[in-house]
Amino acid sequence: MRDRKVRIAYQSEAAAEQFSPSTDRLPCTSFEEVFHSVETGAAVFGVLPIENSIGGTIHGNYDLLLEHTLSIVGEIQLQIVHNLLAYPGAKIEEIRQVYSHPQGLAQCERFLRSMPDRKVVATYDTAGSAKMIRDQKLKDTAAIASERAAEVFDLSILKKSIQDFSHNLTRFLLVATSETEPIATADKTTVVFSVPNKAGALFKALSVFALRDIDLLKLESRPIRGKPWEYLFYVDLGMNCNDIMGSRALSQLTEFASSLRTLGTYPSWKELSSETKQKDSQPSPSI
Amino acid sequence: MRDRKVRIAYQSEAAAEQFSPSTDRLPCTSFEEVFHSVETGAAVFGVLPIENSIGGTIHGNYDLLLEHTLSIVGEIQLQIVHNLLAYPGAKIEEIRQVYSHPQGLAQCERFLRSMPDRKVVATYDTAGSAKMIRDQKLKDTAAIASERAAEVFDLSILKKSIQDFSHNLTRFLLVATSETEPIATADKTTVVFSVPNKAGALFKALSVFALRDIDLLKLESRPIRGKPWEYLFYVDLGMNCNDIMGSRALSQLTEFASSLRTLGTYPSWKELSSETKQKDSQPSPSI
Numbered sequence: 001m002r003d004r005k006v007r008i009a010y011q012s013e014a015a016a017e018q019f020s021p022s023t024d025r026l027p028c029t030s031f032e033e034v035f036h037s038v039e040t041g042a043a044v045f046g047v048l049p050i051e052n053s054i055g056g057t058i059h060g061n062y063d064l065l066l067e068h069t070l071s072i073v074g075e076i077q078l079q080i081v082h083n084l085l086a087y088p089g090a091k092i093e094e095i096r097q098v099y100s101h102p103q104g105l106a107q108c109e110r111f112l113r114s115m116p117d118r119k120v121v122a123t124y125d126t127a128g129s130a131k132m133i134r135d136q137k138l139k140d141t142a143a144i145a146s147e148r149a150a151e152v153f154d155l156s157i158l159k160k161s162i163q164d165f166s167h168n169l170t171r172f173l174l175v176a177t178s179e180t181e182p183i184a185t186a187d188k189t190t191v192v193f194s195v196p197n198k199a200g201a202l203f204k205a206l207s208v209f210a211l212r213d214i215d216l217l218k219l220e221s222r223p224i225r226g227k228p229w230e231y232l233f234y235v236d237l238g239m240n241c242n243d244i245m246g247s248r249a250l251s252q253l254t255e256f257a258s259s260l261r262t263l264g265t266y267p268s269w270k271e272l273s274s275e276t277k278q279k280d281s282q283p284s285p286s287i
Numbered sequence: 288m289r290d291r292k293v294r295i296a297y298q299s300e301a302a303a304e305q306f307s308p309s310t311d312r313l314p315c316t317s318f319e320e321v322f323h324s325v326e327t328g329a330a331v332f333g334v335l336p337i338e339n340s341i342g343g344t345i346h347g348n349y350d351l352l353l354e355h356t357l358s359i360v361g362e363i364q365l366q367i368v369h370n371l372l373a374y375p376g377a378k379i380e381e382i383r384q385v386y387s388h389p390q391g392l393a394q395c396e397r398f399l400r401s402m403p404d405r406k407v408v409a410t411y412d413t414a415g416s417a418k419m420i421r422d423q424k425l426k427d428t429a430a431i432a433s434e435r436a437a438e439v440f441d442l443s444i445l446k447k448s449i450q451d452f453s454h455n456l457t458r459f460l461l462v463a464t465s466e467t468e469p470i471a472t473a474d475k476t477t478v479v480f481s482v483p484n485k486a487g488a489l490f491k492a493l494s495v496f497a498l499r500d501i502d503l504l505k506l507e508s509r510p511i512r513g514k515p516w517e518y519l520f521y522v523d524l525g526m527n528c529n530d531i532m533g534s535r536a537l538s539q540l541t542e543f544a545s546s547l548r549t550l551g552t553y554p555s556w557k558e559l560s561s562e563t564k565q566k567d568s569q570p571s572p573s574i
Contacts, residue, residue, distance in 0.1 A: 053515035122409045169515045203497035210490035221506055228340035228456045
């Protein structure tokens, strides 16, 4: 029998804690595994980073949302602080290579340029880079990772807060199986669609939102595999897809789109209080 | 004195050769260096991969186009064939890790899943991964790279053509300083713009093309650094920005956009003949 205890599957511990500090947590080593854990019932929710305000979208997670059948049921934002970690005793001038996830590297690009003669190596995750330094006792290597990773892998922090922009936010999605009940307070919807190969096709598709004054909060394109230079559009909208306006807009979109799938309708992230935890959140501007 | 001899700066040798087989070539170790070589006059042209039909856009190169002042003056498409390379004598069942650029890994995802217990490591370039195996004599490591990389670094090809989709095309841009003369045969234009934070703003911006039946060939969004959840839009259009319709469309776009820059107007890639070299090219569909 499956264990249906409420559990959150995650790769980012800080994000899982932010969603629900008291919920049991299930650490995963890949985003694929987060999906798998929720699909098999090992966890009820999964947490996925989807976008960083500096590095941009984590496109692979959009691809995974499409490949799997989970729904988006919530979102949060976290302020990201990157640190330069190294083996205890290592000095910053002895560092010859820096490991991190491409997003971590992108978010500290200016800082990295200020370190002469360093080789930059992209890895699959920030914590994994820290672990490698610990496991292999690498003394000429640093990792860009969180303070928490320094604690867990017993590394020194050579330099704190090295991200290029202080307003460095990552938005995470909470995903669950579609059996989960609709959320009454939903005011944001994510859909993915394609359009026919005709001039003005995307413009017509967007008209169904624009002419109803529905905010378009984000638009991302991804290739359609096997159809070179044709695209899927992932769109975040300021609407509940179950209310009259939202359902009419999506119904009209089926007239202009070649394919359409609703990935979820959920409450948008809001600054609930002026407390430290959420002080860096930003309301989503429309585009 | 600067050497103004015509030279192409590149990271992908195959793409540089496709653009102009007889032109002198200047190999670069990063895309930054390609920009730098053209800006300093060490090369007249630079070649940049911008998009793969499976892995998607190389977003970092859009960011570089914005940071620098070079113009796009041409594009080509290349059929991509990935191979699994290893140290001579290594066997596929002994491989414990696979190195490649994230795009190379993404394009061979299904193949990688079929290799049990392998660790996948993202690196900065495919050829560099091959070089590392040669330099460090790594016998449990494979790289995803070209046949050419196998020749250069004297590695064995464990398996040929491992990409998940046979129609795996990469589109490359040719960049040059803006001094270069306008190209009369230009029928494609790339612009980057931002829109005000209002519902319907992107829809209005796209109207300047849709209402003139100008094909929108590609739309990509990137974060505006320092302004969380605001975006720049990179758009490829089927028009010459110097003819009457193109210049009117862009002039009207300034009414709706908060910022606008034309990155280049150039001849779109066309299948010139049925010869082998270009047999896999596809006409760009509109969206």
